[in-house]
Amino acid sequence: MFSSAQCGLTTAPHTGRFMKHQFLLSGAALAASFALFAACSSDPTETTPDTDASVTPDAGKDGSTGDAGPTCGAGQLTCGGSCVNAQKDVNNCGACGKACGADEACEAGKCALHCPAGTAVCGTRCVDTATDGTNCGACGKTCAAGSVCSAGKCAVTCAADLTTCTGGAAADAGAPTDGGATDGGAGPTGPYCANAKTDRNNCGGCGVKCGTGEICEGGACKLSCGGGTLQCGNRCVDPSIDANNCGGCGDADATKKCGAGAYCSNASCCTGGKTGCNGACVDANSDPNNCGGCGVVCGAAKPYCGNGACVALKTYVGIQTNVPVAEVTASGWTQCFVNRMDDFATPVASMTAACAGSRIMMACRATGAATLQLMAEAPRADVLFDTATGNVVHNANGTDWYYNTSWSMGFAPAGAGVSRSSCDVASTQADQRLCIHTGGGKFNGGYRCGAATGLNNSAAYERVFFTSP
Numbered sequence: 282m283f284s285s286a287q288c289g290l291t292t293a294p295h296t297g298r299f300m301k302h303q304f305l306l307s308g309a310a311l312a313a314s315f316a317l318f319a320a321c322s323s324d325p326t327e328t329t330p331d332t333d334a335s336v337t338p339d340a341g342k343d344g345s346t347g348d349a350g351p352t353c354g355a356g357q358l359t360c361g362g363s364c365v366n367a368q369k370d371v372n373n374c375g376a377c378g379k380a381c382g383a384d385e386a387c388e389a390g391k392c393a394l395h396c397p398a399g400t401a402v403c404g405t406r407c408v409d410t411a412t413d414g415t416n417c418g419a420c421g422k423t424c425a426a427g428s429v430c431s432a433g434k435c436a437v438t439c440a441a442d443l444t445t446c447t448g449g450a451a452a453d454a455g456a457p458t459d460g461g462a463t464d465g466g467a468g469p470t471g472p473y474c475a476n477a478k479t480d481r482n483n484c485g486g487c488g489v490k491c492g493t494g495e496i497c498e499g500g501a502c503k504l505s506c507g508g509g510t511l512q513c514g515n516r517c518v519d520p521s522i523d524a525n526n527c528g529g530c531g532d533a534d535a536t537k538k539c540g541a542g543a544y545c546s547n548a549s550c551c552t553g554g555k556t557g558c559n560g561a562c563v564d565a566n567s568d569p570n571n572c573g574g575c576g577v578v579c580g581a582a583k584p585y586c587g588n589g590a591c592v593a594l595k596t597y598v599g600i601q602t603n604v605p606v607a608e609v610t611a612s613g614w615t616q617c618f619v620n621r622m623d624d625f626a627t628p629v630a631s632m633t634a635a636c637a638g639s640r641i642m643m644a645c646r647a648t649g650a651a652t653l654q655l656m657a658e659a660p661r662a663d664v665l666f667d668t669a670t671g672n673v674v675h676n677a678n679g680t681d682w683y684y685n686t687s688w689s690m691g692f693a694p695a696g697a698g699v700s701r702s703s704c705d706v707a708s709t710q711a712d713q714r715l716c717i718h719t720g721g722g723k724f725n726g727g728y729r730c731g732a733a734t735g736l737n738n739s740a741a742y743e744r745v746f747f748t749s750p
Contacts, residue, residue, distance in 0.1 A: 357522050358373065358376075358377060360372075360373045360377035360378070361377070364522050364523075364524070364544065364545070365377070365519070365522070366519050366521060366522050367387075367390055368387070368388075368389055368390045369386075369387045369388065369389075369390075369508040369509045369510070369519065370387055370508075370519060371385065371386060371387045371392075371494070371507075371508060371510075371517075374387035374390060374391065374392050375387075375390035375391060379392075383493045383494070384396060384406060384407045386507035386508040387508045388508060394406075394407060395505075395507040395508070397479070397481070397496040397497075397505060399411075399476075399479050400479075401416075401420065402420075403416045403420035403421070404420070408420070409476060409479065409480060410433055411430070411431075411432055411433045411476065412429075412430050412431070412443065412473065412474045412475055412476055412480070413430055414428075414429065414430045414435075414473055417430035417433060417434065417435055418430075418433035418434060426471070427471065429445075429472055429473050429474045430473070430474060431443060431474045439472075439474035440474070442476075443474040443475060443476055443477075444474070444475050444476075444477045444483065444486070444487060445472050445473075445474060445475075446472070446473055446474075446475045446483055446487035446488070447471070447472050447473075447487070448471060448472070448473055475487065477497075477500055478497070478498075478499055478500045479496075479497050479498070480497055481495070481496060481497045481502075483497075484497035484500060484501065484502050485497075485500040485501060485502075489502075494506075494517065504516070504517055506518075509521065511526070511529075511530065513526045513530035513531070513532065513533075514530070514532060518530075520537075520545075520548055521545065521546075521547050521548050522544075522545050522546070523545055524538070524539040524543065524544055524545045524550070525537075525538050525539075526538075527539050527545035527548055527549065527550050528545075528548035528549065545557070546562070547575065548560075549561065549562055550562075556571070556574075556575065557575075558571045558575035558576070559575065559576075563575075565586075565589055566586070566587075566588050566589045567586050567587070567595065568586055569584060569585060569586045569591070572586035572589060572590065572591050573586075573589035573590060577591075579591035585612050585613055587612075593613065594612070594613035594614075594640070594749050594750070595612030595613055595614075596640070596658065596678070597642075597656070597657070597658055597678075598678055598679040599657070599678070599679035599680055599694075599695070600655065600656070600657045600679075600680055600692065600694060600713045601653075601655075601656050601657065602654065602655055602656075602712065602713070602731070603652055603653070603654065604644075604652065604653045604656055605651060605652050605653075606646075606651055606652065606653060606745075607651070609642070609653065609656075609747060610747075613749055613750070614642060614747040614748070614749055615638070615747060615748055615749070616745065616746070616747050617632075617635045617636035617637075617638075617746050617747060617748045618631070618632040618635045618636055618745070618746040619743055619744070619745045619746070620724065620743060620744065621648060621739070621740050621742070621743045621744075622645075622717075622726060622727035622728075622730075622736040622737070622738075622739045622740075622741075622742045622743060622744065623726065623727070623737075623738045623739055623740050624724050624726075625723065625724065625725055625726055626723060626724075627723060627724050628722055628723050628724075629686045629690075629719055629722055629723060629724060630722065632724075632746055633665065635746075635748075636661075636746045636747070636748040637748065638661065638748030638749045638750055639660065639661055639749060639750065640658055640659065640660055640661060640664075640748065640749040641658065641659070641660075641661050641664040641665070641746060641747070641748055642656055642657070642658035642746065642747035642748070642749075643656065643657060643658070643664060643690075643691070643692065643715065643744070643746060644656035644657075644715075644744070644745045644746070644747070645715050645730035645731070645742060645743065645744050645745065646730070646742070646743060646745060647741060647742060647743075648740065648741055648742060648743045649743075653745065654730055654731055654733075655712075655713065655715050655730055655731045656745075657678070657680040657682075657692045657715075658678065658747070659677040659678035659680060659682065660677065660678070661748075663675060663677030663678070663682060664677070664682055664684065665684055666682060666684060667684055667685055668682070668683040668684055668685060669685055669688075670685055670687070670688040670701070670703065671701070672698070672699050672700060672701055674693065674698075674699055676695055679695055680692045680693075680694070680695055681693045681694065681695050681696070681697070681699070683699060683701065683705070685719065686719050686721075686722045686723075687719060687720055687721060687722065688701065688703045688719060688720075689701055689703045689704045689705070689716055689717060689718055689719055689728075690716075690717050690719060691704070691705060691714065691715045691716035691717055691729075692714070692715055693705060693707065693710075693713070693714045694709075694710045694713045694714070697709050697710050697713075699714075701716075703718060704716035704717070704718055704727075704728035704729065705728075705729070706734075711731065711732040711734075712731040712732045713731065714729060714731065715729065715730060715731070715744075716728045716729045717744055718737065724744075726738060727739055727742065730742050
């Protein structure tokens with residue numbers, strides 16, 4: 282037997298009359314109508330088809346696999362398949378591929394000299410004023426030809442704790458920390474003094490140069506991890522964003538390796554777009570203690586965090602799923618109306634009168650549940666904007682709305698389209714669609730709460746409305 286609810290139409294209890302249409306049919310028209318009813322009754326849940334349809338400082342890898350690329354946290358860039366912090370990555374300083382020099386570190390997205398201990402900045406390079414013949418004892422103080430710089434003074438021979446090395450353009454061109462007489466910038470041309478324990482160009486012996494990003498310490502070349510990076514094994518990593526070394530070296534401590542689907546944010550392994558703050562992952566879009574950034578606390582005048590800004594009322598852009606009622610009511614919203622999907626008698630005006638605030642939130646849930654399965658909100662005038670009985674929608678606050686007290690009300694994803702018959706039966710992004718039948722100015726049964734459809738006589742689901750001041 283045909284049921285009007287099966288094709289987006291509902292009947293008033295006990296009357297057997299359609300609330301949406303009254304037909305005057307006879308003859309062939311009546312026969313055709315029966316054929317249509319038979320076709321509709323073959324589908325029990327209002328499912329009209331929807332036609333809308335090397336050893337150098339290294340930022341480290343994020344550990345992700347597959348073709349989708351790494352999942353990077355907020356404020357990070359994807360460079361060459363890795364998550365990097367362009368504010369301090371020496372190979373991607375300020376932008377992907379922008380590498381800093383051998384004596385530089387990346388600070389606030391700009392390359393800056395980062396001189397090893399015991400050296401000084403002279404012009405645009407790091408020098409050892411104890412042995413540099415062009416900066417002997419101080420920047421710009423040059424020793425005469427044939428002399429050397431020893432212990433910061435021009436002398437004939439090197440002190441006992443220094444090594445005497447012989448220079449020359451071919452042997453040692455442009456060594457930045459070498460001393461001795463020079464040939465105009467090509468490098469030392471005669472003997473010069475070198476501290477083989479600290480000189481990057483004579484580390485452990487004359488002419489032994491350390492690689493890019495290395496310093497000479499105790500006569501051996503070793504990595505110098507500057508700019509907030511950390512040495513893990515034979516490379517420098519950024520523990521604030523490296524998913525394999527998140528907050529520490531992952532090879533030494535397995536808890537520092539983020540799991541599948543997680544990324545490293547401020548040294549914490551996080552998921553779901555959250556931000557690491559003081560060892561915890563928070564939603565900087567909604568956390569009033571970390572609103573828009575770590576440690577940004579919302580005050581008494583604007584106690585809620587909405588979209589990363591402190592506000593007097595927490596607003597939600599777009600359609601939300603699985604939101605705790607407690608979160609909504611703690612964020613400046615008041616529950617103003619609720620009734621079950623099997624209600625065919627309550628006037629819609631009862632809801633609009635009770636929900637008299639400047640904004641209205643429309644939601645649905647399993648009856649009595651503590652979590653809203655689906656919800657969206659917008660200014661009152663937008664939610665109650667009469668779109669008549671067709672498939673025209675009214676977009677507001679990231680959601681497409683429709684409303685008519687003699688057809689249906691509800692919402693759908695922005696730009697996804699609706700197919701109202703009279704409720705929206707579209708299947709695209711079904712889990713983000715809510716539709717409530719109306720008729721004669723009254724609520725007239727369900728029809729859907731997300732992907733759960735056919736709720737016209739259901740006591741298992743209810744519609745819930747909230748309002749704000």
